[in-house]
Amino acid sequence: MSFDGPRPSMHHPLMIDDMLDGFEVVVTMPVAWGDMDAFQHVNNIVYFRYFEDARIAYFERTGIAGLSGRPCGIGPILASTSCQYKAPLLYPDEVRIGARVTSVGEHSFEMEYRIVSVAAHAIAAEGVGVVVAYDYDAERKATIPPAWRTALSSVEGCSF
Amino acid sequence: MSFDGPRPSMHHPLMIDDMLDGFEVVVTMPVAWGDMDAFQHVNNIVYFRYFEDARIAYFERTGIAGLSGRPCGIGPILASTSCQYKAPLLYPDEVRIGARVTSVGEHSFEMEYRIVSVAAHAIAAEGVGVVVAYDYDAERKATIPPAWRTALSSVEGCSF
Amino acid sequence: MSFDGPRPSMHHPLMIDDMLDGFEVVVTMPVAWGDMDAFQHVNNIVYFRYFEDARIAYFERTGIAGLSGRPCGIGPILASTSCQYKAPLLYPDEVRIGARVTSVGEHSFEMEYRIVSVAAHAIAAEGVGVVVAYDYDAERKATIPPAWRTALSSVEGCSF
Amino acid sequence: MSFDGPRPSMHHPLMIDDMLDGFEVVVTMPVAWGDMDAFQHVNNIVYFRYFEDARIAYFERTGIAGLSGRPCGIGPILASTSCQYKAPLLYPDEVRIGARVTSVGEHSFEMEYRIVSVAAHAIAAEGVGVVVAYDYDAERKATIPPAWRTALSSVEGCSF
Numbered sequence: 001m002s003f004d005g006p007r008p009s010m011h012h013p014l015m016i017d018d019m020l021d022g023f024e025v026v027v028t029m030p031v032a033w034g035d036m037d038a039f040q041h042v043n044n045i046v047y048f049r050y051f052e053d054a055r056i057a058y059f060e061r062t063g064i065a066g067l068s069g070r071p072c073g074i075g076p077i078l079a080s081t082s083c084q085y086k087a088p089l090l091y092p093d094e095v096r097i098g099a100r101v102t103s104v105g106e107h108s109f110e111m112e113y114r115i116v117s118v119a120a121h122a123i124a125a126e127g128v129g130v131v132v133a134y135d136y137d138a139e140r141k142a143t144i145p146p147a148w149r150t151a152l153s154s155v156e157g158c159s160f
Numbered sequence: 161m162s163f164d165g166p167r168p169s170m171h172h173p174l175m176i177d178d179m180l181d182g183f184e185v186v187v188t189m190p191v192a193w194g195d196m197d198a199f200q201h202v203n204n205i206v207y208f209r210y211f212e213d214a215r216i217a218y219f220e221r222t223g224i225a226g227l228s229g230r231p232c233g234i235g236p237i238l239a240s241t242s243c244q245y246k247a248p249l250l251y252p253d254e255v256r257i258g259a260r261v262t263s264v265g266e267h268s269f270e271m272e273y274r275i276v277s278v279a280a281h282a283i284a285a286e287g288v289g290v291v292v293a294y295d296y297d298a299e300r301k302a303t304i305p306p307a308w309r310t311a312l313s314s315v316e317g318c319s320f
Numbered sequence: 321m322s323f324d325g326p327r328p329s330m331h332h333p334l335m336i337d338d339m340l341d342g343f344e345v346v347v348t349m350p351v352a353w354g355d356m357d358a359f360q361h362v363n364n365i366v367y368f369r370y371f372e373d374a375r376i377a378y379f380e381r382t383g384i385a386g387l388s389g390r391p392c393g394i395g396p397i398l399a400s401t402s403c404q405y406k407a408p409l410l411y412p413d414e415v416r417i418g419a420r421v422t423s424v425g426e427h428s429f430e431m432e433y434r435i436v437s438v439a440a441h442a443i444a445a446e447g448v449g450v451v452v453a454y455d456y457d458a459e460r461k462a463t464i465p466p467a468w469r470t471a472l473s474s475v476e477g478c479s480f
Numbered sequence: 481m482s483f484d485g486p487r488p489s490m491h492h493p494l495m496i497d498d499m500l501d502g503f504e505v506v507v508t509m510p511v512a513w514g515d516m517d518a519f520q521h522v523n524n525i526v527y528f529r530y531f532e533d534a535r536i537a538y539f540e541r542t543g544i545a546g547l548s549g550r551p552c553g554i555g556p557i558l559a560s561t562s563c564q565y566k567a568p569l570l571y572p573d574e575v576r577i578g579a580r581v582t583s584v585g586e587h588s589f590e591m592e593y594r595i596v597s598v599a600a601h602a603i604a605a606e607g608v609g610v611v612v613a614y615d616y617d618a619e620r621k622a623t624i625p626p627a628w629r630t631a632l633s634s635v636e637g638c639s640f
Binding site: 027028029030033034049052053056060091092 | 507508509510512513514529532533536540571572
């Protein structure tokens with residue numbers, strides 16, 4: 001095979017990062033062969049696992065969730081989430097998953113997720129999640145604690 | 161604790177069915193203990209597996225997807241999906257998952273999903289999915305085949 | 321196709337039960353389409369999920385494990401497990417999974433598992449698991465509590 | 481707590497590699513938070529996913545399996561597998577999973593797996609798998625192809 005254009009493998013590594021510009025938290029996961037289903041693509045539910053991987057990393061970075069043990073006190077709970085599938089994922093590949101917070105309300109904040117395929121050099125999916133502050137002892141939603149607001153603002157470089 | 165109303169265990173079994181009124185395809189799945197995560201509820205991604213269980217049953221009922229082997233020709237592909245979490249799920253329990261088609265466009269149709277917890281006697285989640293007709297050989301979206309339109313109309317008792 | 325013998329669909333339903341003769345705890349699980357992998361059979365790790373489903377049911381039946389919340393006190397822990405694959409599983413199908421205890425030692429007991437495919441009317445897998453009594457507070461193995469021995473003997477109809 | 485010895489974090493990085501000495505194929509996987517179950521450890525079935533990750537990498541390295549598409553011709557099939565759990569795994573962590581072939585028979589070969597926790601700096605599990613040469617067209621076991629024997633010998637540096 002001969003061709004004159006740049007080879008795919010010569011894409012500048014920063015281009016993957018460019019696709020995740022604005023995402024302050026990014027995690028990397030290898031695509032597992034066993035995550036493909038009978039249609040021979042990564043199964044649709046695995047994309048939500050990738051979103052979770054990035055969401056958990058975001059929670060760690062901001063310290064808003066105790067990740068060891070059963071939740072207690074005020075903690076985050078996922079109220080809704082969605083995914084727009086842009087491209088199939090196949091083994092072997094590696095995905096970079098970005099997460100960011102786009103708005104903070106009285107009881108909840110909204111996150112955006114993006115999955116980038118390193119092999120395809122393309123966005124594989126975009127997603128959204130609404131995370132509610134939940135009082136695990138009283139078993140009802142709570143006001144976003146000021147410490148969360150500060151931590152989220154700090155990561156995103158803005159004032160929520 | 162004392163109360164005068166009917167006990168939860170005395171709810172009439174038909175009430176579960178009432179919660180799924182209008183869903184023409186309903187599947188039943190036991191909740192697996194191993195599907196709970198460290199927060200001791202069924203993990204958020206498993207709800208999308210439940211949606212898939214009902215979607216696949218819907219595909220079978222209408223015959224719009226060949227489920228054995230790699231897809232070829234015109235087949236359905238999930239373009240986007242979302243879930244609103246209403247109540248946590250715990251082991252032991254059994255879920256009933258309903259699926260229905262609410263609209264059919266030129267290249268896609270929209271589905272609704274509902275998960276009902278038998279133990280909690282409550283709706284655990286609602287979801288939506290957009291399914292696109294995809295030409296697996298040409299690798300691009302296709303027009304909804306007339307046979308699909310007929311089959312979807314037949315199941316839903318309307319004229320899409 | 322023509323043949324003189326009995327058709328598979330005419331097998332007497334009890335024959336499935338015969339394949340699970342001697343298993344005091346049996347659970348039933350539908351095969352999920354999404355549990356098939358790119359080789360278009362149920363993925364090898366899902367068989368261990370089936371074993372777990374039966375093991376957890378066994379723990380419930382005997383009351384030897386607190387299944388809600390983080391384990392504390394003396395509880396069972398899986399020390400080793402194995403699976404012999406006898407036949408592939410495909411969607412759609414339903415599996416019956418049997419579990420029994422075959423021996424009880426000073427610190428552990430041994431379980432056997434069997435998975436039967438209802439559609440194939442055949443044993444899909446056999447497995448073994450060693451469960452150790454574990455002191456979750458002291459973080460070391462413990463002596464099998466007399467109450468466990470009694471409960472296991474009672475279910476199996478013998479004297480461990 | 482006070483102690484005089486070297487701190488765990490000061491272990492030399494090579495020590496992880498030492499724990500995988502003799503394993504010619506090693507893959508690295510981050511531990512996903514969502515792979516923990518209600519007992520707040522990585523669920524027992526995930527260890528078999530880790531084994532699979534390494535087995536698939538081994539198949540790629542030796543070229544003995546076509547990993548894209550439905551299997552055809554002579555391909556490897558997992559006949560049995562087992563796991564001995566040595567230590568719990570928790571998020572956050574990263575595991576290194578080694579795979580090697582220890583013997584080759586007429587129709588099958590035996591593999592060993594080892595999972596090392598980077599955070600715990602310890603072996604988390606050991607496993608074994610028997611892989612059979614399977615004629616996917618004739619649907620029966622086959623003789624190990626000479627090319628497999630050569631490839632396995634080459635990776636392991638011996639003469640099977």
